[in-house]
Amino acid sequence: MTDVHILGIRHHGPGSAHSVAEALAALRPDLVLVEGPPELDQVIPLLSDPDMVPPVAGLIYAADEPRLASFYPMASFSPEWVAIRWALSTGAQVRAIDLPAAHTFALRVAEEAAGPPSNGEGEDTAADGGPSTGGGEPPAQPQQPYRPDAIAMLADAAGYSDAERWWEDAVEHRNTDPVDRFAALTEAIAEIRAADDRPGDHPDVMENNRREASMRRLIRAAMREGHARIAVVCGAYHAPALMPAGFPPVAADNKVLAGLPKAKVAVTWVPWTSNRLSRRSGYGAGVTAPGWYQHLFTHWMAQDPGTEVSTTWLVRVAHALRRENLDASTASVVEAARMANALAAVRGRPSPGLAELDDAAQAVLCDGSPLPLALVHRELTVGLELGTVPESAPTLPLAADLAATQRRLRWKPGAMEEVLTLDLRKPNQLARSVLLHRLALLGVEWGIQAETGRTTGTFKEVWTLQWQPELAIALVEASRYGTTVASAAAAYVSERAQDAGSLTELSNLLAGCLLADLPDGIGGVVQVLAERTALQQDVAPLLETISPLARTCRYGNVRGVDVTGVRKILDTTVVRACVGLPTACAGLDDDAAAVMRRAVDSAQQGLSLLPDLPLDDWHRALAAVAGSDRIHGAVAGRATRLLLDAGLVDGNDAAARLSRRLSVATPAREAAAWLDGLLSGDATLLIYDPRLLQIVDDWVAAVDDEIFDDVLPLLRRTFSAFSRPERREIGEQVSRRGGIVQIAGEATLDLAAAGPAVRTMARYLGWEAMV
Template identity: 30%
Template structure:
């Protein structure tokens, strides 16, 4: 039976001037705040519990309090237009708001949010951010320094290492509800006074936003009274900062004022959350440093065993250390608890704070070394817990679809904040009976690529090892709140993962202006098994190819199609329609090779990469493309003196690797390129291109090194220094064994003996030699 209002004299009723309404100020993640609030609610027995939060989300409170929900969770509000702006309202089991929802659900009381609706809040946030961006950055930084400095000064006056330690000792450990309410309200009022003038001067948009919110909350309180709830049976749960502003002595927002508020269309959903994101270490401003520790704090409070917190905490640390192979005795745990209690008594505290426990654990369990217990601290202080929302609890269509797909593909076990590796074999598994099981990894790959395309950060593809097969994929999977947010935002693109991914492909095609991007979109559509989008992208590429004459772009587009055609069968869809497009691109690329090679050394790097791509296409698809045309164009490039020498040398190297030259042809070309009188830019630059490919072909031709030696010896001092720049680049990629082979050949050429020459060339450089090499880094190439 509800207790009569007359028995309220046992509690200090603060700011109850709002017609007798009870205002309960809280910190958003406060175990003691939650415990005191429950006690207050049990005493008051309100018929209405009003909570700071978006008022258009009140219909979700019953779901938040429903059976099967496991905090931490979060309420997410997001705009219906792209780019998406969002507001997040995280809740832990020890959040006073969450406990208020449970109490109201259990006792049958009305429970509603009373803060600005999300549409108004997000619209005002946008205006606030715009105005803040226009203000002087130094002014804003000055306010932030001033604001943070107040908290630092409070901790200093209390002889605490930081503000969090101060808060825990003086508020979380305050077991008297009346004293707690008095202290938290007085503290918040004073802090509000200290920051008001500075905030108004340097961050006025924040002040205006707070004023609007509080006027709206006063309006909602009055509306609740008008709906028939007695003021004395209404409890308002709000951040302590707002308590002094919610009394009836200040005006509520009028209808006219509400009509003038900006509005952005929004949607609301619930999502699982994690302790790490709940912590202030992740950047969440209303968080605390140790959410898992405060969960342990809450459990001890709930069991009326707060005095057991130190030994539970220290025992948990020791257990984690033992699991990791670092044994700590029971005596060490006892000593740790005693030291923490001694540290607390020195500060006049009733029991240790987290900081006291941490310091004691470093000494008694870590031997004075933080690194020994750092991992254990992370697990016990922050934790790896992730919330749970059962089926039927409000989620967006994409969230529901994603959860179904994870279950279907047996990936739901990876729905954890701890990163895990996943290796996929895309080939058919012939040892199983059903088709779904036979292509399980392939279907997993499709989903992971779709999530990657949508920006849903669940999976990150890892580079394959050099010897790994082309049918393999390696991924790292990790579930984070950002994963859930990405899924929510994707609802704006479609109602399923597949539809949303197809929408993204379509969007990209609308802004696609070059053949490289079009080819990449085709490949992405293939990886995501979006065949309709793939056809659309193919038509776009065909259109763009007609007017494209950019050699590097043509080569890259052809390379993308080549990879897709080569491995299309693994992904179980027909890529034969891409072959004519590949042929067209290859033909245009081959015919433009000579013009592209007419460039300087800066541009040569990208052209060289494009040559490698086209040559790879010629090798992989020799039956489909005109390989003989490609070889003719390479021979023409290799023989020309009016093209970039490095590219001519690289063309020569490809032909040399293909055994397209006779020994006599090789000797004539080397002699022509490295003859005395040829400048270093041409001769050494040509050799740099040759050295990029097939080292065995170079090392097996002693005559080439003899010709290079003669050529270098013929250069004057200036040309010699110029040649060193090219040669240094050329030899930088040689392996040690290859450099040793060159030393042996040069030793024979110079008549100094291979061993002596090798020792001489591989000895440590002198300081003078190092200085001369450093000079090459700043060498002036003039107009080259």
């Protein structure tokens, strides 16, 4: 007769892992069954590979729809990891038991098709911590239904806020047989389950019943194989339902599992991070302090009576503070350890836990400040570890190509966020930039491009890098486009080009292809762009296309890419936009004028990138817009400003236009819109041309009180865009207007008032004799 032992554990619980290790050593089972989809069986042997370093996660995804995926994370302190590694090291058989993921994914598709539940339930996380649910890891899958964390409930009943603290005090410190500990826990959890009054047709209850029926079916099959002793490692909440003595009839379980749909799935291992094991990341089976739990597990497994877990932890805290150039002396560590023990005694705890250690560290090592402790929390309490997976793990060609490229570039992903500055003049760094741009096009956002500062050069890029486990799903989804990063990115861009809804989107795709060094992608986008621009009649989209195309031509020249076809499209687009601009600007309302003004600014920015573009046509179009009284003031004022910046309108002409636009014959709202178009961007005009400032000041003073309330928001928006020093300078000039002498319409300085300043500057320059 087969002897079956149920070991109910808390997922990612170091105390549970330690007890599992002790129980397995005492039981010596010839078969170990671990909670998890049976699909994991084909990759479980890889956990014995020395290159498999936790944290890692089993990844199961629907082969035809990779967005349907689940992660099954394991750390070195996870009971499942301990059980599997024990079985592999002793030669015992090991399998996963749970509802197959093939059924889970198919049921999820059916639920999505049916819509959300009407009662609004089923939205909580998998509180029992079962990695078999994937833990609600976004964005690969939705959060899993609620199931009570039975061990946490027992801890709460005993007055503990941390389930691991309760396990340590109530279980680890007991000198009892480890198998008896699990038996006692199972009895307590059976009482918790008996108090669950949810009806049998509740969605969460139905989902849990399916899982447990599937587990019992696999346990029965294992028992029929004739094993002498079987150990079942499962979530504590499931333990009472998996006791063979309490099994329901086989027919009852078969009825629960009958007719379940199936989907084709694939399975592999992917690296995981300590941060993604934390509950704050959204992982339903997560723990609050993965780094602390790793420390606890290491200490318990070492079984060294000469060391204390609290002392060794505080030593690590001191080292972390010293790395941040903060004082943390040995004497302070000793004092912090004493305080932690005192706090534990005051709070009625057998030994200090993380709460006492944090309080002691903040009070003694951090001088009461929580900020240094935040660094410790990030580095130690949560941890920065990123696991590794052996090359022998099943992988898609696209993922293999990415890994090979990373090795060639000597570039290892990391779980810690880092800022990387690339100098594109260096071949290796240019290759890294190309890889990041290709991945970005595919939606694999390993790096996010940041601003490079004030530099306008094209040889520098700044990226913020952080590898997230979910990127493995993005790679799976992108694999349908190609077997290499380059081919997949090119195919993906070509597909997006066909579905692009605007010329701006096509232009941005083209720029992305250039940065990602995708000649095939450029060709496909250029073909679609040429067809769309030829058919585009609206001027605003044509104007918005100019800047991306100009950037493409500029970067193409820098990177040595042939952009002849792009340049032809750009030249044609500029000519068509210039011809149609005056007509397109007529009869615009406020909203349409705002759109046109943004398009004009975008085109101006693009045209400034390439000096050999037909600027004469552009300036003639702007002159036609600026000189028309029938065009909305925001657009006409902006055209005037661009002509003024280009030197095609002098100061006298600008002052005359401003005076005419701000005359009493022009409605105040129209005048304010024209003024906003003229001044938007910076205050240089008003600061260095007192005539314009005086015209604006006089106009503002003359606006009727009834109309001023309508004009004020626009004026406020105009002047709020100026920097604080610019606004202060304008205010000071207005307050000094009494010192400006008007002579024949010209503004001159009061030399008598400027005398002291002139003499001071002459003294600095050594010209005293000339003053």
